[in-house]
Amino acid sequence: MEPTDVIMRGLAQVPLFAGLPAAALQDVIQHAISCRTEKDSFIFHQGDPAEYLHVLAEGSVKLFQVTEEGQQVIVRVAGAWQMFGGVALLDEDTYPVSAQAAEACQGLHWSSAVLRDLLQRYPLISTNAMRWMAEHVRETQDMFRHLATERVEQRLARILLRLMRQLGTPREGGVLIDFPLTRQDLAEMGGTTLFTASRILSQWEKNGVVKSGRERVTVSDPVGLAGIAEDSA
Amino acid sequence: MEPTDVIMRGLAQVPLFAGLPAAALQDVIQHAISCRTEKDSFIFHQGDPAEYLHVLAEGSVKLFQVTEEGQQVIVRVAGAWQMFGGVALLDEDTYPVSAQAAEACQGLHWSSAVLRDLLQRYPLISTNAMRWMAEHVRETQDMFRHLATERVEQRLARILLRLMRQLGTPREGGVLIDFPLTRQDLAEMGGTTLFTASRILSQWEKNGVVKSGRERVTVSDPVGLAGIAEDSA
DNA sequence: TAGTCTATTTGCGCTGGCGCAAAGACAAAT
DNA sequence: ATTTGTCTTTGCGCCAGCGCAAATAGACTA
Numbered sequence: 001m002e003p004t005d006v007i008m009r010g011l012a013q014v015p016l017f018a019g020l021p022a023a024a025l026q027d028v029i030q031h032a033i034s035c036r037t038e039k040d041s042f043i044f045h046q047g048d049p050a051e052y053l054h055v056l057a058e059g060s061v062k063l064f065q066v067t068e069e070g071q072q073v074i075v076r077v078a079g080a081w082q083m084f085g086g087v088a089l090l091d092e093d094t095y096p097v098s099a100q101a102a103e104a105c106q107g108l109h110w111s112s113a114v115l116r117d118l119l120q121r122y123p124l125i126s127t128n129a130m131r132w133m134a135e136h137v138r139e140t141q142d143m144f145r146h147l148a149t150e151r152v153e154q155r156l157a158r159i160l161l162r163l164m165r166q167l168g169t170p171r172e173g174g175v176l177i178d179f180p181l182t183r184q185d186l187a188e189m190g191g192t193t194l195f196t197a198s199r200i201l202s203q204w205e206k207n208g209v210v211k212s213g214r215e216r217v218t219v220s221d222p223v224g225l226a227g228i229a230e231d232s233a
Numbered sequence: 234m235e236p237t238d239v240i241m242r243g244l245a246q247v248p249l250f251a252g253l254p255a256a257a258l259q260d261v262i263q264h265a266i267s268c269r270t271e272k273d274s275f276i277f278h279q280g281d282p283a284e285y286l287h288v289l290a291e292g293s294v295k296l297f298q299v300t301e302e303g304q305q306v307i308v309r310v311a312g313a314w315q316m317f318g319g320v321a322l323l324d325e326d327t328y329p330v331s332a333q334a335a336e337a338c339q340g341l342h343w344s345s346a347v348l349r350d351l352l353q354r355y356p357l358i359s360t361n362a363m364r365w366m367a368e369h370v371r372e373t374q375d376m377f378r379h380l381a382t383e384r385v386e387q388r389l390a391r392i393l394l395r396l397m398r399q400l401g402t403p404r405e406g407g408v409l410i411d412f413p414l415t416r417q418d419l420a421e422m423g424g425t426t427l428f429t430a431s432r433i434l435s436q437w438e439k440n441g442v443v444k445s446g447r448e449r450v451t452v453s454d455p456v457g458l459a460g461i462a463e464d465s466a
Numbered sequence: 467t468a469g470t471c472t473a474t475t476t477g478c479g480c481t482g483g484c485g486c487a488a489a490g491a492c493a494a495a496t
Numbered sequence: 497a498t499t500t501g502t503c504t505t506t507g508c509g510c511c512a513g514c515g516c517a518a519a520t521a522g523a524c525t526a
Contacts, residue, residue: 201504
């Protein structure tokens with residue numbers, strides 16, 4: 001487990017705990033449970049009682065729903081010091097998505113009961129929670145709008161730009177999306193098929209916009225990609 | 234304006250105020266502003282500072298986003314004793330959608346400042362707000378999943394079923410969706426075009442699943458429609 | 467009652483993207 | 497080094513749904 005000051009710095013970045021004084025953060029950490037998850041195992045399943053709210057210290061997770069026909073739809077991914085399972089803030093609710101470790105994870109979590117105690121003692125957390133949820137609604141609505149109105153190429157461009165901002169690390173010749181990202185994953189985020197995603201990436205690679213390998217994508221030309229995202233032609 | 238007891242009964246159905254004792258509800262009503270909106274006028278615009286939270290006493294509104302190319306995407310509709318503009322609960326935020334009266338409306342609204350005062354005095358409202366937002370995220374994610382994985386016909390079937398539950402009134406030979414609903418509106422909810430929506434409604438009418446006229450749809454066979462929604466063939 | 471405006475229907479051609487199949491590339495395990 | 501399993505690429509045929517155009521049907525107005 002990381003030393004406490006690293007955790008402090010990390011948690012201070014989590015929107016839910018933003019603005020809390022150091023003493024309160026200490027208190028929050030006191031009540032956290034630490035745990036490790038292997039790659040590909042599930043942290044929780046869609047429909048399970050929402051018992052814990054999670055924050056990652058390292059690693060990354062995929063958050064997705066599954067259709068009646070077993071098809072996955074990836075709603076979101078989370079990396080270090082990002083939160084998921086926020087619905088555990090509420091009493092007696094269930095997770096709307098499944099969370100699966102995309103890489104080995106080290107994380108903290110808080111039980112629903114502990115959270116309700118923290119909410120009472122630090123009302124700021126309650127405000128932060130609402131703000132976080134509202135932001136979440138906004139993002140999901142934006143995804144919906146894009147899916148409803150744009151072509152596959154534009155949607156994939158937007159997805160890479162979002163992932164770049166969220167999980168990107170600068171490299172020579174571009175920004176690497178530091179997350180194991182298969183063509184299938186991209187398809188499940190963009191409402192398309194792995195074949196179409198592959199074709200579009202190949203074409204972008206020819207035009208020098210991205211460089212992609214097995215489960216890795218590097219954006220070489222973010223401006224060009226943004227152009228594609230906006231391009232209604 | 235309606236008599237106070239009608240308003241009391243109405244507000245008690247609003248999830249945000251659910252479970253509040255009568256005295257608290259009185260207090261909430263004390264702070265409400267009443268106002269009327271003509272058909273087709275805007276209650277707020279996407280991007281405006283979120284100053285008021287709204288509840289309708291009568292009438293209905295469309296909540297939609299507009300793309301860069303000016304295309305509308307309807308995210309939600311609201312009818313009597315339904316709430317919208319919930320983002321006004323937060324300080325210094327902006328509306329993620331525009332709200333336009335689909336019919337003449339009579340409604341109540343509360344300013345952001347008043348709401349923050351109410352939140353402080355009645356912590357239950359804070360819990361209710363989180364629950365409402367979480368529910369909202371869930372619904373939007375479901376819409377996203379359907380849009381990403383289902384064919385147009387299934388999506389339109391789901392939309393009619395949802396509207397039926399939300400705004401339906403029983404009639405001889407079916408449930409009328411009591412809302413001025415053009416083919417264009419249906420298209421903007423379902424991520425399709427008015428032509429495709431029209432064709433599908435015509436076909437359903439031939440099969441006796443719905444009856445539709447100008448701006449009106451009646452679901453004659455809800456079970457049949459649910460079958461279409463689930464039908465992956 | 468005629469006129470106007472908006473909503474709806476339907477035909478027709480086209481295309482973006484799906485679905486399958488088969489071959490190739492990469493990484494980890496033995 | 498070879499095997500094995502997963503991921504990726506690309507060709508090919510097809511079709512759901514789009515986009516346009518033109519006709520029709522309601523509803524409101526004068």
